[in-house]
Amino acid sequence: MNPFKARYIVDEKGNRVGVLLDWDDYRRLLEALEELESIKAYDAAKASDEERIPFDKAIEEIEHSR
Numbered sequence: 001m002n003p004f005k006a007r008y009i010v011d012e013k014g015n016r017v018g019v020l021l022d023w024d025d026y027r028r029l030l031e032a033l034e035e036l037e038s039i040k041a042y043d044a045a046k047a048s049d050e051e052r053i054p055f056d057k058a059i060e061e062i063e064h065s066r
Helices: 023-047 056-066
Strands: 006-010 016-021
Touching: 016 023
Parallel strands: none
Antiparallel strands: 006 016
């Protein structure tokens, strides 16, 4: 089920070439995409053989590098 209310932009042949979304739908779509990217990054990190460090230490290193 598609929860978004989309309106389409069509070319002269009636082919869909673009889409218009309500602002709230667009924001929800971006939030869902960000969540999916986080899940994929987590899965990739978990499958990696790289050294694991505690979350607090990772945050500390990120803050220090800014």
